[in-house]
Amino acid sequence: MNSIAQQAWWQKVSTEAKLLLIGIPVLLWTMAPIYHMMLFAFSAKDSAMSGALWPAQPTLNNFAIVFGQKHFYLHHFWQQFGNSLIIAVATGALTLFIATCAAFAISRLKVRGGGLVMNLALFTYFIPAAFLAVPMYRTMGNYGLLNSHAAMIFAMVTLASPYAIWVLKQASDKLPYELDEAAVMDGASPWQLFRLVYLPLMVPSLVAVGTYALLLAWNEYLYAFLLLSRDTDVTLGVALGNFLAADDSPWELLMATGLVYSLPPVVIYYVFKRYMVSGLTAGAVKS
Numbered sequence: 001m002n003s004i005a006q007q008a009w010w011q012k013v014s015t016e017a018k019l020l021l022i023g024i025p026v027l028l029w030t031m032a033p034i035y036h037m038m039l040f041a042f043s044a045k046d047s048a049m050s051g052a053l054w055p056a057q058p059t060l061n062n063f064a065i066v067f068g069q070k071h072f073y074l075h076h077f078w079q080q081f082g083n084s085l086i087i088a089v090a091t092g093a094l095t096l097f098i099a100t101c102a103a104f105a106i107s108r109l110k111v112r113g114g115g116l117v118m119n120l121a122l123f124t125y126f127i128p129a130a131f132l133a134v135p136m137y138r139t140m141g142n143y144g145l146l147n148s149h150a151a152m153i154f155a156m157v158t159l160a161s162p163y164a165i166w167v168l169k170q171a172s173d174k175l176p177y178e179l180d181e182a183a184v185m186d187g188a189s190p191w192q193l194f195r196l197v198y199l200p201l202m203v204p205s206l207v208a209v210g211t212y213a214l215l216l217a218w219n220e221y222l223y224a225f226l227l228l229s230r231d232t233d234v235t236l237g238v239a240l241g242n243f244l245a246a247d248d249s250p251w252e253l254l255m256a257t258g259l260v261y262s263l264p265p266v267v268i269y270y271v272f273k274r275y276m277v278s279g280l281t282a283g284a285v286k287s
Contacts, residue, residue, distance in 0.1 A: 036255075037255045037258055037259055037262075038255075038259065039053075039054065039055065039255075040251050040252050040254075040255035040256075041062055041063070041252065041255040041256040041258075041259045042055055042058040042059060042060070042062070043055040043058070043059070043062075043252055044057070044059050044061070044252070045250065045252050062252045062253055062255075062256035063256050063260070065253060065256075066253060066256050066257050066260060071250065071253055073239070073242050073243055073250075073253070074253070074257070075231075076231050076232055076239070077236070077239075077257070079232055080231075080232075080234060080235060080236040080238075080239045081236050081260075081261075083149065083228075083233060083234065083235050083236070084218060084235040084236045084237065084261075085264070086149060087149055087152050087153055087156070087217050087218075087224075087235060088214045088215070088217040088218040089214065090149070090153045091153050091156040091157055091160065091213050091214060091216070091217035092210045092211070092213045092214030092217070093210070094153065094157050095156075095157050095160045095161055095164050095209070095210070095213035096164070096206060096209060096210040096213065098157065098161050098164075098165075099161055099164035099165045099167075099168050099209055100168060100199075100202070100206065102114075102117075102118070102161075102165045102168075102169075103165055103168035103169040103171075103172050104172065104194055104198055106118055106165075106169050106172075107168075107169050107172035107173050108172060108175075108180060108193070108194075108198060109190060118162075118165055118166060118169060121161065121162035121165060122162050122163075122166055124162055125162065125163070129159055129222075130222060132159075133222055133223060133226055134226075136155050136158075136223065136226075136227070137226045137227060140154070140155070140227055145227075146227060146229075147227070147228060147229050147230055147233055148228075148233070149228075149233070151227040151228070152217070152220075152223060152224055152227050152228060152235075153217075155223045155227060156213070156216060156217040156220060156223070157213075159216065160212065160213040160216050160217070163212070164209045164212065164213060167205060167208070167209055167212075168202065168205055168206070168209060171202060171205040172198070172202065175198070175201055175202075179197055179201075180193060180197065183196070183197050207272050208272070211268055211269075211272050214268065215265050215268065215269075218237075218264065218265060219237065219265070220235075220237070221237050221238060221241070224237060224238045225238050225241070236257070236261050237261065240254065240257060240258060240261065243257075
């Protein structure tokens with residue numbers, strides 16, 4: 001019995017060692033860009049390219065310049081940050097509303113043709129999003145929406161909704177139909193069924209889908225570059241690209257701005273991380 005337990009112990013140790021041998025290099029490779037971003041962000045301009053593992057005299061002056069908008073490329077920093085925030089939050093809210101209503105209609109109300117519509121929507125993912133950028137630009141131009149936040153919001157909702165509907169539909173399918181039947185027998189209308197039964201049970205998936213759509217819009221560059229042109233309208237992600245247009249780019253300011261720009265997604269992830277895995281995998285395994 002001891003030999004069997006010892007063999008199982010060694011097998012467990014061997015498995016964990018293999019995982020560490022794979023995980024540690026992957027972790028270091030993933031953290032390397034973040035480390036260099038922080039290295040530049042906390043370095044003075046003349047020491048940013050020194051090659052040191054950490055600046056000899058770390059400084060917060062780069063962040064003071066960013067927050068004070070004291071550089072040519074940062075004159076609209078706070079407005080562009082606000083643009084990114086407005087577009088991301090609006091995209092998350094609108095995607096969540098559309099996907100929740102669609103998933104409820106398809107999964108719980110059994111609307112005729114709902115499954116076909118969902119599959120056709122998912123079919124759009126066979127086409128790379130970059131290929132749809134020019135048609136999207138033309139469409140927004142035809143409707144007079146170019147250079148407006150609405151154009152960016154509608155574009156992001158279009159890209160996020162099919163996946164969001166699919167995730168919520170799969171999660172909704174796992175809810176017991178007996179709850180719907182009991183609510184209907186008690187006289188609940190479809191709206192009451194949606195509000196009092198469906199929404200409370202779908203909270204983890206709703207948070208996960210809303211976060212997914214929000215981060216998709218927050219990190220988008222190509223569509224924001226095409227659909228928005230004025231410095232006061234663009235997102236901060238597009239504004240960061242302006243730094244690369246200079247012959248002598250202020251890398252320390254670029255990295256400081258990039259570090260600030262990356263903080264909201266990190267905060268959002270850690271606030272809602274307990275919902276993310278359970279929400280996005282709901283319905284992936286049939287019971």
